[in-house]
Amino acid sequence: MKKLDYPFKKEDILDLRVGDMVLITGKLFTGRDAVHKRLHDGVKSPVDLQNQIIYHCGPVVIGDKKKGFEVKAAGPTTSIREEPYQWEVMRDYGIVGVIGKGGMGPKTLKGCSDYGCVYMHAIGGAAQVLAEKIKSVDNVYWEDLGSPEAIWELTVEEFPVVITMDAHGGSLHEKVQASSEEELKKYL
Amino acid sequence: MVKKKAKAKKVVAKKAVKKTTKKTTKKVAAKKVVAKKATKKVAKKVAKKVAKKVAKKVAKKAAPKKAPAKKIAVKKTLAKKGGDQLFDSLLELIRKTSAEIPGDIQKVILEALHREEKNTTAEYAMNIIKANIELAKKKSQPLCQDTGTILFYVSHPVGFNQTEFTKTVHKAVRKATEVGFLRQNSVDSLTGKNDSMNVGPGHPDIHFHEHKKNSVEIKLMLKGGGCENVGAQYSLPNQALGAGRDLDGVRKAILDCIVKAQGKGCGPGVLGVCIGGDRGAGYVQSKEQLLRKLDDENSVADLKKLEKDIVETANKLGIGPMGFGGKTTLLGCKIGTLNRLPASFFVSVSYMCWAYRRQGVSLKGDNSIAKWLY
Numbered sequence: 001m002k003k004l005d006y007p008f009k010k011e012d013i014l015d016l017r018v019g020d021m022v023l024i025t026g027k028l029f030t031g032r033d034a035v036h037k038r039l040h041d042g043v044k045s046p047v048d049l050q051n052q053i054i055y056h057c058g059p060v061v062i063g064d065k066k067k068g069f070e071v072k073a074a075g076p077t078t079s080i081r082e083e084p085y086q087w088e089v090m091r092d093y094g095i096v097g098v099i100g101k102g103g104m105g106p107k108t109l110k111g112c113s114d115y116g117c118v119y120m121h122a123i124g125g126a127a128q129v130l131a132e133k134i135k136s137v138d139n140v141y142w143e144d145l146g147s148p149e150a151i152w153e154l155t156v157e158e159f160p161v162v163i164t165m166d167a168h169g170g171s172l173h174e175k176v177q178a179s180s181e182e183e184l185k186k187y188l
Numbered sequence: 189m190v191k192k193k194a195k196a197k198k199v200v201a202k203k204a205v206k207k208t209t210k211k212t213t214k215k216v217a218a219k220k221v222v223a224k225k226a227t228k229k230v231a232k233k234v235a236k237k238v239a240k241k242v243a244k245k246v247a248k249k250a251a252p253k254k255a256p257a258k259k260i261a262v263k264k265t266l267a268k269k270g271g272d273q274l275f276d277s278l279l280e281l282i283r284k285t286s287a288e289i290p291g292d293i294q295k296v297i298l299e300a301l302h303r304e305e306k307n308t309t310a311e312y313a314m315n316i317i318k319a320n321i322e323l324a325k326k327k328s329q330p331l332c333q334d335t336g337t338i339l340f341y342v343s344h345p346v347g348f349n350q351t352e353f354t355k356t357v358h359k360a361v362r363k364a365t366e367v368g369f370l371r372q373n374s375v376d377s378l379t380g381k382n383d384s385m386n387v388g389p390g391h392p393d394i395h396f397h398e399h400k401k402n403s404v405e406i407k408l409m410l411k412g413g414g415c416e417n418v419g420a421q422y423s424l425p426n427q428a429l430g431a432g433r434d435l436d437g438v439r440k441a442i443l444d445c446i447v448k449a450q451g452k453g454c455g456p457g458v459l460g461v462c463i464g465g466d467r468g469a470g471y472v473q474s475k476e477q478l479l480r481k482l483d484d485e486n487s488v489a490d491l492k493k494l495e496k497d498i499v500e501t502a503n504k505l506g507i508g509p510m511g512f513g514g515k516t517t518l519l520g521c522k523i524g525t526l527n528r529l530p531a532s533f534f535v536s537v538s539y540m541c542w543a544y545r546r547q548g549v550s551l552k553g554d555n556s557i558a559k560w561l562y
Binding site for chain 1: 332
């Protein structure tokens with residue numbers, strides 16, 4: 001088990017390889033479909049994302065800014081929908097990690113190599129285990145997108161992920177896709 | 189006899205006509221009087237019934253004018269209580285569905301965990317899944333943050349009031365969203381606005397079905413978007429897959445869907461499949477297959493064989509939990525059929541994630557929960 005602590009550094013990211021199980025401690029910013037589309041459309045991010053990690057997640061949050069927020073559930077959402085946009089966010093904002101589920105495609109994989117970033121796979125559906133790792137909700141941006149689509153600034157402790165795409169061209173998803181297609185031929 | 193009856197009918201009809209003409213000729217004030225009389229009549233009847241059952245003493249002591257009013261009040265509260273009871277039962281159904289995995293699913297998940305090799309990412313994923321199931325139940329909070337499409341399947345006796353039931357469902361869904369059993373998950377497809385507390389066109393999705401029993405049975409499925417997105421519909425023959433219009437073609441289509449889904453649907457998952465139907469009915473039926481218990485064996489021998497074969501073959505492909513690679517890709521497969529047109533042959537596949545949120549209740553006469561169905 002490896003550890004990745006805040007503030008995140010490029011050299012730590014470059015050390016990570018496909019198959020590594022990692023516990024993250026520090027800040028995460030949620031961002032999913034609407035956030036990526038808005039960034040792609042040219043609207044500037046309301047937060048500085050340099051050396052930060054984006055989490056593809058639409059949490060269940062109750063409460064408000066006055067009373068404070070409580071995260072009731074916070075697992076990853078399917079990442080492939082951000083495939084058209086993710087590499088741009090890596091290029092324009094200098095993010096070092098993307099957490100999601102299901103993996104991403106060749107554009108993102110190239111982005112990881114070009115800009116020094118990793119794709120980290122959280123366990124899909126494990127919303128309670130992952131919500132327990134959230135120690136505080138520090139801020140929220142772009143609430144007009146609706147609660148699941150807003151940017152939530154979270155502090156996490158030992159948040160468990162598996163590296164499935166690294167900054168050196170490695171992708172577990174490409175590998176499993178190819179091997180399972182090959183294997184299927186035997187049974188048709 | 190026939191003539192007599194006919195005569196009698198005529199007399200009744202005449203009287204009725206007289207009554208109506210009288211009524212219509214009278215002014216509004218007169219109508220009010222009639223209304224009052226009617227209320228009194230109903231009230232008296234109610235009073236008699238309630239007096240027998242609920243409050244003998246009160247009825248005897250009370251003055252005749254006051255008694256009816258009191259009885260109506262009692263009945264109203266009873267009716268309101270019935271509505272509240274349905275609301276309570278629905279809210280509890282939503283809570284339990286969102287937070288607790290049904291026993292038949294938990295069993296196969298634990299079996300899958302033990303199958304995976306130690307110290308692999310697959311085993312790691314299954315262990316987190318196991319911990320998540322325990323934690324969600326303990327905290328009574330959603331297993332998965334995507335509380336999904338809210339699908340109700342309601343079986344009810346003849347004469348059931350679907351309109352009133354739907355109203356109470358909407359109320360319960362709003363409340364469940366407010367307290368966090370459900371995420372705000374309903375987006376206006378044109379404006380992108382998400383402020384409907386899960387009530388809007390198509391949400392929640394309620395399927396009514398009349399049955400011969402006297403009881404009301406409500407099944408609920410919360411189906412997340414990740415797994416819904418990897419569902420697929422095939423029109424056979426499909427040249428690219430070499431899939432013809434037979435069970436072997438169906439098999440090829442289903443296996444193609446599994447390989448295309450990889451880990452994106454939060455595997456290991458369960459497939460609901462429909463062979464036949466039109467495009468719409470095929471998908472609806474494929475989801476209804478997911479209402480079957482996992483240990484339920486198909487009564488059609490060919491389908492039973494195909495269900496088993498799909499699971500075994502899928503688990504040889506090495507896709508594994510979350511698509512990390514591993515031994516369990518699929519936990520189950522349920523296949524049903526609908527008739528088709530000679531021109532069409534659809535295979536519709538719905539993928540359900542491991543966070544298989546499906547529960548059901550049968551209700552007592554007073555709308556409280558009689559028993560859980562899963």
